[in-house]
Each structure stands twice: as structure tokens, then as C-alpha cells.
Amino acid sequence: MGNQGRPALRGILIRGNPTTEAIEEGQAVLKLLDALDLAPHVRVETGADAVGPFLCLRLNDEQAQAWAPGHDTLQLCKTLHLDTLTQPADLMREIVVTLLMGPVAFEFPSLDELLSAVRIRRNIVLAARKTTLAFHTREVDRPPDCWTYNEDRGFTVLPGVSLIAALTKATQPEVSGSLYAFSCYRATEYVILLGIAQELEKINPALLQQLQTMWTARPIASGEFHEVFLREQGSMDEPLPPRYFVPGDRTWFRNPDEPSSEASGFEGSWVMYLGGGLFSNLWKHEQPYTLARKCVEIYHWRLGLYLDENGEERIDEARIEPMIEAALHNPAELQRIMAVMERYREPRGVYTDAGGCIDTTREFARWVRPDTADLVLPAQ
Structure with missing residues (x-):
């Protein structure tokens, strides 16, 4: 069966030849995801396209609209009475349900790859909840017992030091006892890499060893990190619904004010979606952001702009903090700001x-299983 005339596939798409009837196959997938109770609400479809046969599972439209109107997943935990902070199974449930209602299909070459993807997302959320940085726009450092610095290569892991341990100590003060300074963008890379490495330790130790070797020689960062480790859904031409997030997603909140965006560190804010309507706060992990707080904070950066003694743009965060709190508690002002901020960003x-x-x-992690991984490391 071809896909001519077929509406765009949504939800979870698994490649490979189905071995049984579609409904039975779908129930087998849900059982492995510990979500068999969702079967009455899940539409299962088999088919084939130019790539080959597939099995597609998605939450039916009525249920998706009831649980997340307009693909707004920020209230999903409240709607489903999930406690993802204290109940690990509830976090996994939120990940699975949001994947099943994906407006664009999340594709996997095997069921095993889907299971790894869910676990990586869980790992990322758990790590991001604990990640806290020291905020400096000019200084960078790492735990000296794990990392070394070279001007040409940047920070690399010391020989003999576990990559997982090095990433954990750099980002989690409850482990290291210290705060380290680096950008929110680099921090999200570390959190994602840690989540991937923790899964590789269980299912693909050979690839983990390659990562370990790579990070003792040179780090993969910025655009190269995106290309090597991440998949991306949505585009400027076909954007994802503005309130659709899956736990473990990385996303960017852009500062739409040009003058204040010139201040180092205030071009925008890279965050991980933690689920439950919350986004990582990399400076105060115990105070994660709601969408409203993140938007209101970025809006007020323009009101804290000043030039320092060197004539460089800076943001006075202490000055704008009372303004942020006042706006969050003023319904009319909050509505005005959100009408400005909760729009799709302009191109860079x-x-x-x-x-x-x-x-x-x-953005989210690539495939990692030994037989299907598309995470390919570059030459050192």
C-alpha cells in the first residue's frame, strides 16, 4: 500500500514488516511501553511508503483533543493526574502519551530504538532537573579533577575519567559540591550527551567507548553537536504547534528585542522541557520555568539594558526582577506580554x-542501538 493521498503520518512510526495483525502488533508495542491501557484510545495503522513498510500508532483525535486541546501538552500532567516528580512511571507515561499525539510522526527503525528513545528522554529530564550553572558571561570552568582546557580544543575529559561522571560533576552541584560557569547552550549539550551516554552504557557500550575516546581528544559542540547527536522536527515553514512539547525536548526561546539581544548571554534562552508544563532553569534548578515566566522574563530583558564601563551591553537582572514578578501577578499586563511573546520567533x-x-x-536525540544507530561520530 503506497502513501499517495494519505494524510501526513502522526504519532509513533516503527519501520519493519509487521508480523501479526495491525491491532495485535500495536498492542504488543503498547505493552512494552507499559501503556496497554491506552489501547482503546490508540489508532493503529500499517502501510508502506518509499522507505518501506511501517507500523504507525497515534492517539485518536478525540482523545488527543480532550487531553491536549490544540496539541497543548503543557497541561497534560494535570489533566491525567500524573506526578512525574515522585513517580518515575508517570514520567514515562507522559513521554509516551505526548509521542503518541505527535503532529508529525516520530520515526524509529525498530521497537528497541523506540524504547531507547523513551529512556533517553527520561534520562535527560532527570539530569536537567538537577543541572545548575554559575552565570558568568566571560568566565568558563569545569571540575578540575575531570576536565582539562586547551585553547584550540576547549574542555576535554581527562584520560581515565568516565565521561558520564565528568558530565555529571560539571552540571550537578549536588554531586560536585560546586557551581561551574558555561553557557546555557553548552549546558543543554551536556545534559543531552549525559542522557545518551547513560543509555549507551546499557545497550551499546562500544559506541559509549567511542564517545569516551572522542571527548578525551576533542569535544563536539555547537553546530557540529546538533548534526551528530540531534534530530529536529518542525521548520519555519511548517512549525510545530507552539505549546506542543515532549519531555526531553530541547528548544530555544528567542529574545525578540534587538538592542537587548546584543548583550552577551541574552540572545535567547536554550532550555530542556521537563514535562508537567515546566522548562529547565539552569541557574536555579529548584525553580523551573513555566511558559509564562520564561516569556515574561525574556520580555523584560529590554528594560534592564545598560552599557558598562567598557561600552558593552549588559542586562541588570536585579532591576527587572521586581518588574517580572509584578507582571506575573497583573492579569492584564501578563496577557499583553504573552500576546507579544507567545508568537513564533522571526528568522535569525x-x-x-x-x-x-x-x-x-x-530537538531530540538520534538513534543509538547497535544495529540501527544513526549517531555517527566524526574523525578526531
């Missing part, structure tokens, strides 16, 4: 009066 380099800080895409 473009600033308009319309505002908008919501990204059109989400």
Missing part, C-alpha cells in the same frame, strides 16, 4: 515589532 537576524520568542522546532 530578523527583528520586527510583532515580537515572538517561541521556536518552530524541537
Whole structure:
């Protein structure tokens, strides 16, 4: 069966030849995801396209609309009475349900790869909840017993030191006892890499060893990190729904104010979605952001802009903190700010009066299983 005339596939798509009837196959998948009770609400479809045969599972439209109107997953935990902070199974449930209602299909070459993807997302959330940085726009450091610095290579892991341990100590002060300074963008890379490495330790130790060897020689960062480790859904032309997030997603909140975006560290904010309507706060992990707080904070950066003694742009965060709190407690002002900020962002380099800080895409980990991994490390 071809896909001509077929509406765009949604939810979870697993490649390979189905071995039984579609409904039975779908129930087998849900059972492995510990979500068999969702079967009455899940539509199962088999088919084939240019790539080959597939099995597709998605939450039926009526249930998706009831649980997350307009693909707004921020209230899903409250709707389903999930306690993802204290109940690990509830976090896994939130991940599975949000994947099943995906407006664009999340594709996997095998069921095992899907299981790893769910666990990586869980790992990322658990790590991001504990990640806290020291905020410095000019200073960077790492735990000296795990990392060394070279101007040409940046920070690399010391020989003999576990990559997992090095990443954990760099990002989690409850483990290291100290706060280390680096950008929120680099911090999200470390959190994602840690989540991937923890899964590789269980299912693909050979690839973990390659990562270990790579990080003792040189780090993979920035654009190269995105290309090697991440998949991306959505685009400027076909944006994801603005409130659709899956726990473990990385996303960017853009500062739409051009003058204040010139201040180092305030171009925008890279965060991980923790589930439960919360986003990581990399400076105060015990105070994660709601969508409203993140938008209101970024909006107020423009009101804290000043030039330092060197003529460089800076943001006075202490000055704007009372303004942020006042706006959050003023319904009319909050509505005004959210109308400006909760729009899709403009392309990079473009600033308009319309505002908008919501990204059109989400980023998440590539496939990692020994037989199907598409995470390919570059030469050292």
C-alpha cells in the first residue's frame, strides 16, 4: 500500500514488516511501553511508503483533543493526574502519551530504538532537573579533577575519567559540591550527551567507548553537536504547534528585542522541557520555568539594558526582577506580554515589532542501538 493521498503520518512510526495483525502488533508495542491501557484510545495503522513498510500508532483525535486541546501538552500532567516528580512511571507515561499525539510522526527503525528513545528522554529530564550553572558571561570552568582546557580544543575529559561522571560533576552541584560557569547552550549539550551516554552504557557500550575516546581528544559542540547527536522536527515553514512539547525536548526561546539581544548571554534562552508544563532553569534548578515566566522574563530583558564601563551591553537582572514578578501577578499586563511573546520567533537576524520568542522546532536525540544507530561520530 503506497502513501499517495494519505494524510501526513502522526504519532509513533516503527519501520519493519509487521508480523501479526495491525491491532495485535500495536498492542504488543503498547505493552512494552507499559501503556496497554491506552489501547482503546490508540489508532493503529500499517502501510508502506518509499522507505518501506511501517507500523504507525497515534492517539485518536478525540482523545488527543480532550487531553491536549490544540496539541497543548503543557497541561497534560494535570489533566491525567500524573506526578512525574515522585513517580518515575508517570514520567514515562507522559513521554509516551505526548509521542503518541505527535503532529508529525516520530520515526524509529525498530521497537528497541523506540524504547531507547523513551529512556533517553527520561534520562535527560532527570539530569536537567538537577543541572545548575554559575552565570558568568566571560568566565568558563569545569571540575578540575575531570576536565582539562586547551585553547584550540576547549574542555576535554581527562584520560581515565568516565565521561558520564565528568558530565555529571560539571552540571550537578549536588554531586560536585560546586557551581561551574558555561553557557546555557553548552549546558543543554551536556545534559543531552549525559542522557545518551547513560543509555549507551546499557545497550551499546562500544559506541559509549567511542564517545569516551572522542571527548578525551576533542569535544563536539555547537553546530557540529546538533548534526551528530540531534534530530529536529518542525521548520519555519511548517512549525510545530507552539505549546506542543515532549519531555526531553530541547528548544530555544528567542529574545525578540534587538538592542537587548546584543548583550552577551541574552540572545535567547536554550532550555530542556521537563514535562508537567515546566522548562529547565539552569541557574536555579529548584525553580523551573513555566511558559509564562520564561516569556515574561525574556520580555523584560529590554528594560534592564545598560552599557558598562567598557561600552558593552549588559542586562541588570536585579532591576527587572521586581518588574517580572509584578507582571506575573497583573492579569492584564501578563496577557499583553504573552500576546507579544507567545508568537513564533522571526528568522535569525530578523527583528520586527510583532515580537515572538517561541521556536518552530524541537530537538531530540538520534538513534543509538547497535544495529540501527544513526549517531555517527566524526574523525578526531
